[in-house]
Amino acid sequence: MVVRWMKVLGMLGLLLWSGISQACDIEIKDARLRLPPPMADTAAAYMVLQNGCAHERVLRSVSSPWAKMVMLHDAAMHKMPKLVLKAGQSFAFQPREAHIMLMGVGRVMTAGTHVPLVLHWQDGRVQTVDAVVQDMRQMGQGE
Amino acid sequence: MRRVVVIGVLLALGFGIWWFGVGAKPQVPSYLARMGGDFTVQSSVGSIKLSDFHGRVVLLYFGYSHCPDVCPATLSMMAAAMRLLKPSEQQQVQGLFVSLDPYRDSPQKLHAYTKFFSTHIIGSTAQKQVLDAIAQQWHFSYHVPEHPKNQFYVVSHPNFLYVVNREGKLAALLDGKNTPDEVVKEIRKWL
Numbered sequence: 001m002v003v004r005w006m007k008v009l010g011m012l013g014l015l016l017w018s019g020i021s022q023a024c025d026i027e028i029k030d031a032r033l034r035l036p037p038p039m040a041d042t043a044a045a046y047m048v049l050q051n052g053c054a055h056e057r058v059l060r061s062v063s064s065p066w067a068k069m070v071m072l073h074d075a076a077m078h079k080m081p082k083l084v085l086k087a088g089q090s091f092a093f094q095p096r097e098a099h100i101m102l103m104g105v106g107r108v109m110t111a112g113t114h115v116p117l118v119l120h121w122q123d124g125r126v127q128t129v130d131a132v133v134q135d136m137r138q139m140g141q142g143e
Numbered sequence: 144m145r146r147v148v149v150i151g152v153l154l155a156l157g158f159g160i161w162w163f164g165v166g167a168k169p170q171v172p173s174y175l176a177r178m179g180g181d182f183t184v185q186s187s188v189g190s191i192k193l194s195d196f197h198g199r200v201v202l203l204y205f206g207y208s209h210c211p212d213v214c215p216a217t218l219s220m221m222a223a224a225m226r227l228l229k230p231s232e233q234q235q236v237q238g239l240f241v242s243l244d245p246y247r248d249s250p251q252k253l254h255a256y257t258k259f260f261s262t263h264i265i266g267s268t269a270q271k272q273v274l275d276a277i278a279q280q281w282h283f284s285y286h287v288p289e290h291p292k293n294q295f296y297v298v299s300h301p302n303f304l305y306v307v308n309r310e311g312k313l314a315a316l317l318d319g320k321n322t323p324d325e326v327v328k329e330i331r332k333w334l
Contacts (some may be wrong), residue, residue: 034215037208037259039252044211071294073212096319099212101281103295137219137260 020087024053026085026121031131033115034095042126043067043109045117045131048092050084056131058122060085066115068104096134124139169332171314179305179313182279184241184267187254191267194311196237200333201307202264202326205283207244207298215260217304217319222261233334235309235334238264241283243274244298248309281305288312308333 014043031047051057062070072080085091091129093099100117109115114130121127170294181194193201206214213267219239228236240257242248245268248256253266265315269277271287278285283301306315 034211036215038257040208040211042209042211064261069293070162073297077210077213077299095216096213101211103209113169136216137222138221 012076012132016137017081018142024055026051026053026057026096026119026127028119028127028129031101031117031129033109033131033133035109035111035135035137037091038107038108041105042068043105043115045074045102046093046095047100047129048090048094049083049085050090051088057085057088059085059119060061060122061120063118063120064102065108065118066105067102068106070103070117071101072098073101109133163309169314171308171312172300175313175316178280178282179307179311181311182269182273182280183276184269184273185250188264192263193239193307196307197311198309199226199235199237200235200314200330201305202238202330203241203305203307204239204303205241205243205277205281205285208248208253208266209244210298210300213302213319216261217302218264220313220319220321220323221264221304221325223323224330225234225261225263226328228330232331232334233263236263236330240264240265241265241274241277242268243278243300244268245270245274245289246287266323267324282311284303298310306330306333 011018011061029048029050031045032044033043036043049059062072064070072083074080080098083091111133115133117129117131119127119129163297169249180232182193183190183192204217205220207210218240219262225233225238238261240253242253248268250266250268250325253268257264283303286299288296303320304317304321304326305313306317308314314333317326
């Protein structure tokens with residue numbers, strides 16, 4: 001009898017945990033990519049990440065089917081090995097600051113093109129977002 | 144007596160004209176006096192010297208074309224500033240981009256790169272020895288990996304926007320975070 005109740009409670013616990021896990025997600029806003037010059041095979045992507053989870057999430061890497069290599073860079077162009085987002089924390093990849101660098105871009109981009117970016121989280125989850133190509137030349141400070 | 148007064152007035156007028164014509168010219172800050180100097184780089188139309196642009200204000204930026212963020216942002220800002228100038232002022236201003244990555248950036252490629260931002264910006268580069276000498280003259284450091292694992296390497300470079308006056312002297316140091324309006328204000332000081 002006790003064992004049966006323990007099994008039931010265990011199942012309920014699992015269901016509750018998976019429910020919490022699914023409810024908790026990283027919200028991605030304003031994903032965009034700077035339109036590179038036509039001859040360039042590199043580009044910078046920007047976005048805002050908001051950790052709505054009650055626990056820390058760690059971004060290990062980003063990839064894209066459009067680029068041979070993608071790196072997270074800080075403002076000084078140093079490679080960021082990971083990005084730790086504490087519970088409730090947000091982080092902005094933005095012009096002249098930390099950004100996502102795409103290298104070996106083999107396709108022609110124009111303003112409005114959607115470029116898929118795949119975010120690989122430490123817990124094994126994968127999140128895909130479309131970054132919209134923006135021509136930032138007219139935006140005052142190049143942003 | 145009247146002659147003395149007239150001479151006095153003429154002298155005062157002469158001093159006033161000198162003051163507003165020469166004396167009121169902006170002065171290069173002393174901390175910049177030892178920075179800068181002439182150099183020769185290669186563009187798509189051949190060798191060019193910084194001194195070729197004497198008589199014009201030069202906006203000078205060092206970077207590389209594979210730079211994804213700060214270089215395009217700064218060149219966009221530079222181009223925006225030049226667009227804000229009157230046509231007569233634009234003719235007196237020259238943008239110059241020097242790539243510190245001659246292994247990947249040819250003068251032809253740099254021409255296409257800078258044209259994307261503005262036709263008023265010339266793209267150029269030089270051999271490593273020349274770039275090293277320029278870096279020493281202009282007091283900045285840069286780093287290109289000597290044996291990169293692949294072609295996807297990063298070059299560290301200064302993030303200054305150098306304003307060179309009509310006499311070829313470094314007159315002001317700005318950077319990509321300045322607004323186009325601030326750059327225009329600085330340019331107009333030296334026109």
